[in-house]
Amino acid sequence: MENGDPQHARRSRILFLDAYDSFTNNIVSLLTELLDVQVCVRRMDLSPFPPERGPSWTREELVNRLAGFDAVVCGPGPGSPLNPDDVGAFRTLWDLASAEAVPVLGVCLGFQSLVCHNGGEIRKLRRGLHGMVRAIEYESRDIFSGVRPFKATLYHSLCADLGQDAVPASEWPPQQYRPFAGAPDLIPLAWSRGHVDEGEDERILMAVKHARRPFWGLQYHPESICTHPEAHDVLRNWWAEAQRWNAVSRMSPLHSLAESESREVETPTHTDQYNKLSQQYGQTSCELFNTTHAGPQYYSFVKLNIPQDLTAVEVAEALGEGKDDTIVLDSSSASKGDPLALYSIIALEADKAPRLKHRAGERFVTLYSPSQQSGLSAQEERIGYLDSAPGEFSPWQVFSKFWSERRLDVSNLPAGLPDVFKGGLIGYVSYESGLDALSPGVLPTERGHRRPDICLAWVTRSVVLDHRANAAYIQTVSNDPSAGQDYCKVVADKLRGAPCMSNQVVYNQAHRNGVDQWQQCPGEVFQYQLPNAATYQDKVRRCQDSIKEGNSYELCLTDQTFITRARGDDVPPHVNTKGATLNRATPWDIFKRLRSRQPAPFGSFVKLGGATLISSSPERFLQHTSEGLCAMRPMKGTVRKSDQVSTLSQAEEILHIPKEEAENLMIVDLVRHDLHGICGAGKVTVPELLKVEEYATVFQMVTNVQGQLNAGREAAKHRRKSEFNGLDVLSSVLPPGSMTGAPKKRSCEILYGLEKGIERSLYSGVVGYMDAAGRGDWSVTIRAMFRWDDELAPPAEGESEKREVWHIGAGGAVTILSTPEGEHDEMVTKLSGPLGIWKAME
Numbered sequence: 013m014e015n016g017d018p019q020h021a022r023r024s025r026i027l028f029l030d031a032y033d034s035f036t037n038n039i040v041s042l043l044t045e046l047l048d049v050q051v052c053v054r055r056m057d058l059s060p061f062p063p064e065r066g067p068s069w070t071r072e073e074l075v076n077r078l079a080g081f082d083a084v085v086c087g088p089g090p091g092s093p094l095n096p097d098d099v100g101a102f103r104t105l106w107d108l109a110s111a112e113a114v115p116v117l118g119v120c121l122g123f124q125s126l127v128c129h130n131g132g133e134i135r136k137l138r139r140g141l142h143g144m145v146r147a148i149e150y151e152s153r154d155i156f157s158g159v160r161p162f163k164a165t166l167y168h169s170l171c172a173d174l175g176q177d178a179v180p181a182s183e184w185p186p187q188q189y190r191p192f193a194g195a196p197d198l199i200p201l202a203w204s205r206g207h208v209d210e211g212e213d214e215r216i217l218m219a220v221k222h223a224r225r226p227f228w229g230l231q232y233h234p235e236s237i238c239t240h241p242e243a244h245d246v247l248r249n250w251w252a253e254a255q256r257w258n259a260v261s262r263m264s265p266l267h268s269l270a271e272s273e274s275r276e277v278e279t280p281t282h283t284d285q286y287n288k289l290s291q292q293y294g295q296t297s298c299e300l301f302n303t304t305h306a307g308p309q310y311y312s313f314v315k316l317n318i319p320q321d322l323t324a325v326e327v328a329e330a331l332g333e334g335k336d337d338t339i340v341l342d343s344s345s346a347s348k349g350d351p352l353a354l355y356s357i358i359a360l361e362a363d364k365a366p367r368l369k370h371r372a373g374e375r376f377v378t379l380y381s382p383s384q385q386s387g388l389s390a391q392e393e394r395i396g397y398l399d400s401a402p403g404e405f406s407p408w409q410v411f412s413k414f415w416s417e418r419r420l421d422v423s424n425l426p427a428g429l430p431d432v433f434k435g436g437l438i439g440y441v442s443y444e445s446g447l448d449a450l451s452p453g454v455l456p457t458e459r460g461h462r463r464p465d466i467c468l469a470w471v472t473r474s475v476v477l478d479h480r481a482n483a484a485y486i487q488t489v490s491n492d493p494s495a496g497q498d499y500c501k502v503v504a505d506k507l508r509g510a511p512c513m514s515n516q517v518v519y520n521q522a523h524r525n526g527v528d529q530w531q532q533c534p535g536e537v538f539q540y541q542l543p544n545a546a547t548y549q550d551k552v553r554r555c556q557d558s559i560k561e562g563n564s565y566e567l568c569l570t571d572q573t574f575i576t577r578a579r580g581d582d583v584p585p586h587v588n589t590k591g592a593t594l595n596r597a598t599p600w601d602i603f604k605r606l607r608s609r610q611p612a613p614f615g616s617f618v619k620l621g622g623a624t625l626i627s628s629s630p631e632r633f634l635q636h637t638s639e640g641l642c643a644m645r646p647m648k649g650t651v652r653k654s655d656q657v658s659t660l661s662q663a664e665e666i667l668h669i670p671k672e673e674a675e676n677l678m679i680v681d682l683v684r685h686d687l688h689g690i691c692g693a694g695k696v697t698v699p700e701l702l703k704v705e706e707y708a709t710v711f712q713m714v715t716n717v718q719g720q721l722n723a724g725r726e727a728a729k730h731r732r733k734s735e736f737n738g739l740d741v742l743s744s745v746l747p748p749g750s751m752t753g754a755p756k757k758r759s760c761e762i763l764y765g766l767e768k769g770i771e772r773s774l775y776s777g778v779v780g781y782m783d784a785a786g787r788g789d790w791s792v793t794i795r796a797m798f799r800w801d802d803e804l805a806p807p808a809e810g811e812s813e814k815r816e817v818w819h820i821g822a823g824g825a826v827t828i829l830s831t832p833e834g835e836h837d838e839m840v841t842k843l844s845g846p847l848g849i850w851k852a853m854e
């Protein structure tokens with residue numbers, strides 16, 4: 013210890029080398045909590061993690077810095093230990109001279125690297141084991157000493173081969189825990205079996221230690237939510253062994269890092285990063301940014317009692333919405349008593365709302381402000397730093413700064429209001445926005461269009477429907493409370509007088525019958541381009557090939573269906589170029605159809621920024637309170653409702669099987685990692701695991717993962733200037749893990765290749781809000797269709813009008829246990845909801 017002050021007692025420190033995995037933060041959390049150590053993370057290529065944390069290290073820098081660490085953990089990851097690019101600096105550790113050696117624990121890929129560096133072979137498993145929970149067999153010794161029996165989660169396609177398959181059954185017991193001839197330095201510590209139930213019994217090495225050096229390795233994942241807690245004792249034992257080795261054998265004495273390095277470098281918040289960059293590069297013109305609705309915000313509202321089952325559609329129509337830019341976040345399954353369908357939100361005059369837009373790859377955000385008064389033109393301004401270094405600028409810095417300067421002080425809100433949107437940012441984020449941040453350079457610079465990847469409107473006027481309390485809140489956030497109150501009163505009067513409020517039963521029936529009677533659209537010709545079944549199945553096989561190679565554990569493959577029709581006005585009547593009036597379904601009509609046929613808790617109609625998006629999503633991505641309690645609900649495992657599967661218990665029987673549970677578990681562990689990354693070690697829990705829920709046409713398996721923001725030790729030390737907000741969280745967890753597979757980065761890259769670079773666009777992205785009071789709710793954009801104003805297909809034969817193009821994305825998670833036919837069926841099942849709306853119009 014360099015400093016005699018016990019306050020400065022050296023805290024034990026572990027260096028974690030991350031191989032671009034999606035479980036890293038879970039291991040970091042577990043080690044931090046279990047061993048009370050500080051875990052510092054670097055990528056295995058020695059680049060910093062997160063990337064903001066300074067420059068990459070050289071190999072020499074790594075070796076020099078090892079003196080500051082009690083031990084190193086080489087983590088899991090995609091790829092093969094035989095590929096130097098996949099394991100990077102792992103190999104440096106195994107090769108260190110005795111004078112420099114440090115204790116190392118390899119996990120999964122790290123374990124495999126240890127094995128193949130010491131004479132073991134690496135081969136493919138007969139069948140990969142991803143998200144599979146297996147009993148671990150071991151003798152009570154070394155790091156398994158005194159450990160009670162446990163099961164652990166496996167995520168691997170490759171395995172260590174010491175020659176175990178050649179050992180006859182009779183010789184297995186005496187040989188099992190002794191070094192094998194080809195790898196005399198490796199002492200096997202634990203084993204497991206392959207897909208025993210399917211007749212694929214394989215001896216799979218689960219743990220080793222090096223006979224002479226302080227190296228241990230685990231093939232299973234100690235951090236998975238489904239690994240039994242008994243397995244924690246293995247880590248405690250390893251830590252004790254590592255410390256013992258340090259005390260007895262370490263040649264390079266452990267020393268404290270320099271003060272500047274020992275300080276835990278915190279990930280800066282986006283707002284702090286905005287402030288830093290604007291000082292560094294100077295503000296770009298920011299007049300609009302600084303003036304648009306900035307300053308203290310006041311909340312005004314009028315509460316109205318509403319008839320039971322009043323829908324967002326009825327309210328929106330009564331208030332003249334649904335034609336121009338419109339935003340409705342719609343809990344259409346509320347009438348079915350869906351516990352997730354609590355509120356619907358209708359933005360008022362969304363066409364007048366200023367909006368922030370960003371295109372992936374650009375180092376600025378555009379603030380667009382439509383004219384508020386006739387005669388004045390719209391204004392636009394760019395905020396960003398063209399000179400900034402790649403990776404330094406993120407649009408979320410601007411959004412975050414914008415939000416923080418228009419924050420609503422929660423303590424000033426009247427008591428008793430529902431905990432839901434009051435006003436704030438509402439909009440969408442494309443899949444490509446998340447992809448570009450996760451894997452810079454994957455998207456081409458020229459994408460053939462100028463569409464925004466993020467479009468968020470600053471919505472100050474809105475109506476919230478509280479479906480349980482049968483109440484509507486007409487509300488504003490504004491700088492001028494009295495103007496806000498006047499506005500609410502005017503809107504409330506208008507709504508009060510609407511037929512949907514006064515004569516509910518009669519109105520609803522007429523209205524709903526109207527919707528249902530609207531069947532055909534004579535004169536409209538739809539053209540469809542569906543995914544080819546054989547091609548899709550071939551892609552499933554290619555996904556499985558990637559998985560077998562060890563490059564992914566699960567891949568959410570998707571494809572798109574395109575529907576075209578002559579472009580027309582969104583406000584009837586539509587007259588075509590031949591002068592005929594068509595009974596044309598407007599996007600709003602289509603939305604009404606979809607929501608009544610596919611009621612969902614997270615539906616939406618968002619016509620904004622050149623996009624028209626209609627969704628009936630069952631999947632919440634991220635919800636957080638203004639106090640920073642975050643909840644994510646990854647969904648994996650789908651079964652179509654049918655005569656054979658019509659009840660929850662039937663669906664449970666089908667979904668509670670290893671294949672389906674594994675698919676879900678993989679994403680749960682991934683989402684835990686994502687949340688741990690921003691909430692910090694020990695701040696993530698899983699209150700509900702693998703729960704089957706019923707939806708309009710499908711049953712889905714869902715898990716609820718929660719995390720608490722700003723609760724870490726460091727926040728308490730006030731090192732951070734501003735606290736993380738919901739936008740910091742959202743940006744750090746995109747794109748949704750349930751739409752990518754794991755590990756996220758490598759899986760996205762594989763999928764980008766397989767999906768031929770066709771942009772998923774709004775599909776697979778998110779839609780939702782970040783409220784001025786700090787609350788947020790975002791759904792995954794699935795079971796949806798969208799159109800871009802600038803996308804036109806050539807006229808159909810005999811027509812002169814160009815055609816608008818509607819996209820429907822659908823897909824599903826491919827694992828080693830998938831079948832190409834089964835995956836194709838699943839994609840078609842998910843497609844059939846939105847596609848059925850079009851088919852019914854023919």
Ligand SMILES: C=C(O[C@@H]1C=C(C(=O)O)C=C[C@H]1O)C(=O)O
Pocket residue numbers: 568570631647648649650750751792794795821822823824825842
């Ligand atoms: C890919 C889709 O859905 C995703 C995949 C699921 C699955 O693999 O079971 C379930 C829900 C979504 O996360 C889709 O709807 O297109």
Ligand SMILES: NC(=O)CC[C@H](N)C(=O)O
Pocket residue numbers: 087088089090091092119120121122124167168169170171561562563
């Ligand atoms: N989780 C892992 O580290 C997996 C390691 C390796 N890519 C495999 O699939 O076997």
